[in-house]
Amino acid sequence: MSDDLETRLTRALRPVAPSEEFSARLLARVGAEARLATPVLPLRRRRPAAAWWWSAGLAASLLLAVGIRHRAAESQERRAGLEARQQVFAALALTNQKVDLAVRTVRAESSDAP
Amino acid sequence: MNGDEQFARARAGDTAALVALIREHQRSVYSIALRMLGSREAAEDLTQEVFMQLGAKIGSIASKEHLRFWLRQVTANRAIDQLRHAARFPMQPLCEESPLFGDGEEADPLLQRHLRGLLAELSAPARAVLVLRYQEDLDPVDIARALEMPINTVKSHLKRSLESLRTRCGKTTV
Amino acid sequence: MSHTRRRLGLAVLFFACSVPGPVGAAADPRLALPEFKDLAGKAKESVVITMDPSLLGMASRFMDSSDPEDAAAIAVIKGLQGIYVRSFTFDRDGAYQPADVEAIRRQLADPGWKRVVETRSKKTHADVDIYLMTDGDKVRGLALIASEPRALTIVNIVGAIDLDKLRKLEGQFGVPKFDVDSSTP
Numbered sequence: 001m002s003d004d005l006e007t008r009l010t011r012a013l014r015p016v017a018p019s020e021e022f023s024a025r026l027l028a029r030v031g032a033e034a035r036l037a038t039p040v041l042p043l044r045r046r047r048p049a050a051a052w053w054w055s056a057g058l059a060a061s062l063l064l065a066v067g068i069r070h071r072a073a074e075s076q077e078r079r080a081g082l083e084a085r086q087q088v089f090a091a092l093a094l095t096n097q098k099v100d101l102a103v104r105t106v107r108a109e110s111s112d113a114p
Numbered sequence: 115m116n117g118d119e120q121f122a123r124a125r126a127g128d129t130a131a132l133v134a135l136i137r138e139h140q141r142s143v144y145s146i147a148l149r150m151l152g153s154r155e156a157a158e159d160l161t162q163e164v165f166m167q168l169g170a171k172i173g174s175i176a177s178k179e180h181l182r183f184w185l186r187q188v189t190a191n192r193a194i195d196q197l198r199h200a201a202r203f204p205m206q207p208l209c210e211e212s213p214l215f216g217d218g219e220e221a222d223p224l225l226q227r228h229l230r231g232l233l234a235e236l237s238a239p240a241r242a243v244l245v246l247r248y249q250e251d252l253d254p255v256d257i258a259r260a261l262e263m264p265i266n267t268v269k270s271h272l273k274r275s276l277e278s279l280r281t282r283c284g285k286t287t288v
Numbered sequence: 289m290s291h292t293r294r295r296l297g298l299a300v301l302f303f304a305c306s307v308p309g310p311v312g313a314a315a316d317p318r319l320a321l322p323e324f325k326d327l328a329g330k331a332k333e334s335v336v337i338t339m340d341p342s343l344l345g346m347a348s349r350f351m352d353s354s355d356p357e358d359a360a361a362i363a364v365i366k367g368l369q370g371i372y373v374r375s376f377t378f379d380r381d382g383a384y385q386p387a388d389v390e391a392i393r394r395q396l397a398d399p400g401w402k403r404v405v406e407t408r409s410k411k412t413h414a415d416v417d418i419y420l421m422t423d424g425d426k427v428r429g430l431a432l433i434a435s436e437p438r439a440l441t442i443v444n445i446v447g448a449i450d451l452d453k454l455r456k457l458e459g460q461f462g463v464p465k466f467d468v469d470s471s472t473p
Contacts, residue, residue, distance in 0.1 A: 005280050006248065012226035012233075013249035015145035022158050023140060027133050029162070030169050081350035082173045084339065088347045088361055089176055091337045091371045095443045096454065098434040102416035105407040174358075262356075 121178050132172060135181070136165050142182075142250065143189050149245045150193035152234050160196070164189050186250055187260040190242045194261075197238035225283070232279055239263065243271040315400030317421045317429020319392060319444045321372050327440065330383050331376035339371040364454050368447035375441040384440050389433060392442055396431055413437050427451070 017023070123131035143164055147157035164185065168175075175181050233241055242261055246252045254272065258265040328334045339347070344365055351358035365371070376384070396403070396419050405418035414436040421429040430451075432443040 005276060005283065008225060008229060009244065009248040009279070010251075012229040013145075013149060013245060015141045015249060016148065017141045018144040018158060018161065019154075022161075023137075026140065026162055026165060027136060030136055030165055031129050031133050033166065033169055078350070081346050084343050084347035085174055085350045085358075086176070087337050087339060088344070088365060088371065089174070089357075090335060091339065091373045091443070092361060092364060092454065093176065094335060094373055094375055094441060095432065095445070098416060098432055098441050098443065099418070099455070101414055101434055101436075102405050102407045102418060105409040105412070105414065105416065108409065108411065109407075 117178060121181065124172055125175065127173075132169060135172075136168070139182070139185055140165070143185050145249060146186060146189045146245055147193055149230070149233065149249060150190065150238070150241055151196065156196070160189065160192055163192065183256070183260065186246060186252070190246060190260060191262075194238040194242055197241075229279065229283065232282055236275055236278075239267075240271040240275045243268055244275055247272060315398065315421060315428075317400075317444075317446045318370055319372070319395050319431060319442075321374055321392070321442060321444060324374050324376065324388070327376045327384055327388060330378060332379045333377040335373055335375040337371060337373040341369050344368055344371065360453070360456060364450065368445060368449060370444070370446035372444040372446075373442070375439070375443075377439045379438070381437040383438070386435075389435070389440065389442065392431075392433065396433075401431065 018026075120131045120134055124135050140161065144157055144161045147160040147164075148154065151157050151160060167188065168185070171184075172181075175184055233244060236244065239261065243257055243263075246257045246260060247254070252260065254265055254268045257263070258268045261268070323336060328336070348362055348365060351362050353359050353362060378384070395401075396417075400421045401419045402422065403417055403419050405416065407414075407416045409415070414434065416432070416434045419431040420427055421431075427449055429447065430443070430445040430449050432441070434441040
């Protein structure tokens with residue numbers, strides 16, 4: 001039974017919004033952190049001004065390419081790992097749901113029994 | 115983009131979708147933090163912590179329902195932890211001009227401020243139980259899950275807190 | 289029935305029924321599960337999960353043992369060699385036939401499997417069968433078939449599944465608990 005106090009409590013505890021300023025800061029910060037987590041590195045091409053600069057530039061590009069491939073591989077592995085983790089959770093949750101179905105059926109039948 | 119698509123995209127790493135989810139839930143999270151901690155600054159800090167954690171964890175959240183539950187659970191439990199570590203419960207002085215607790219659209223603002231003040235005097239777990247019950251409209255079973263508390267403890271907190279509030283508000287127990 | 293008594297009751301049910309059966313040298317707790325492409329085509333929702341040891345290992349590497357949910361899942365999947373799920377939800381009754389799972393049931397008729405739970409609900413028309421394969425007092429595998437009017441679920445877990453730890457996950461991952469007294473004060 002919901003009495004007057006509970007109604008007043010519900011009203012007193014009505015959710016309030018944070019300030020616009022805080023909200024803007026929060027969304028900007030979360031957005032920035034999320035983008036940092038999956039960086040996209042541009043492959044910079046250098047204009048070859050002289051032979052050794054050109055070699056150094058090529059070496060740098062190669063290192064960057066290796067780094068990007070490594071980063072991409074890591075990112076792919078991470079995605080696969082998180083997906084696998086999610087599948088485990090889904091499988092266990094579903095299994096429990098169906099075991100619960102059996103338990104409820106047993107209880108219902110027991111309570112219906114004369 | 116509907117809610118399910120938005121959630122799926124956020125899980126897949128879409129930043130805009132994550133931001134939209136936060137916009138949708140920030141009111142609830144902030145309010146739990148505010149009612150628990152009693153200070154706008156502390157509530158903002160906690161809200162930010164919770165959503166930063168969400169950014170890292172979204173990939174493993176199973177569904178929109180799970181998300182709602184997770185946000186309430188993490189916010190309430192972190193608030194309880196903070197209160198337990200504090201030297202004393204932060205008490206916000208009652209002030210009629212302060213918009214801190216209310217939203218300026220209350221039918222009986224004085225009584226409601228009084229109730230919120232009394233709430234701030236409850237223990238951290240009891241306060242969390244009342245906030246999850248009367249602000250978030252969770253039933254005792256879900257409150258017990260969220261706070262990892264036995265169901266009977268939840269019911270006991272509800273019963274005793276309501277009795278205490280009734281007495282202190284000058285109402286007789288029904 | 290209180291939550292504790294229900295859990296105890298379920299544990300007793302499981303262990304009272306899981307009389308060690310004869311295990312042939314070739315008894316394999318892994319079922320041959322098809323993809324059920326026909327059923328998937330008719331279903332409004334399908335869950336097909338095939339996790340072998342390497343995928344389970346990968347999953348646990350990405351679990352955080354300091355997170356209560358992750359820690360609970362780690363405790364359950366430790367020692368498992370596979371989790372296989374085929375679950376289909378339909379938008380009408382009768383979208384699948386008993387014959388669709390006949391091949392699975394034939395495998396579960398092998399001596400190594402023992403049906404430990406068999407429930408038939410007259411009200412909901414939901415049938416759940418749970419089988420265990422044991423070796424002495426060790427569980428080597430679990431199989432579950434849940435036939436509901438608009439859903440069919442088959443689960444095969446290979447390895448030493450700890451049923452008590454599995455049941456402790458109830459209420460996590462966004463799945464609500466069932467059968468707990470939820471009367472308000």
